[in-house]
Amino acid sequence: MHEWMGDNGHTPHIVIDVSLDGVTVPAEHIKDGKIILNISDSAAHNLKMTNSSISFRARFSGVPFDVWVPVAAVLGIYAKETGQGMIFSQGTGQPEPPEPGDDIDTARNGRSHLKLVR
DSSP states (O other): OHHHHHHTTOOEEEEEETTSTTOBOOGGGOBTTEEEEEOSTTTSEEEEEOSSEEEEEEEETTEEEEEEEEGGGEEEEEETTTOOEEESOOOTTOOOOOOTTOOHHHHTTSOOOOOOOO
């Protein structure tokens, strides 16, 4: 999904559940136990995605930070421009991907146009 989004000129973002052990993200950017991270090539430097984790270096408010996220903490991936993507974990309180143009705070209030594919 990440590669496809980048190839099509979209900006991939991932939604992370920060309550899981091992998540290393800047605490000041966590909202409601979640964080949304831009993992585009221009934002996530030295991006490494494996079957067990995602890691990269990024700037948050101008300050460099080494991010490390276990794959189990990734709730979904979506393209910022369209809001289209995949939700990996469905359940009560799980975040919806934002609609195009929404910011992080307003994104949690809307319904997604994504469908669960089984």
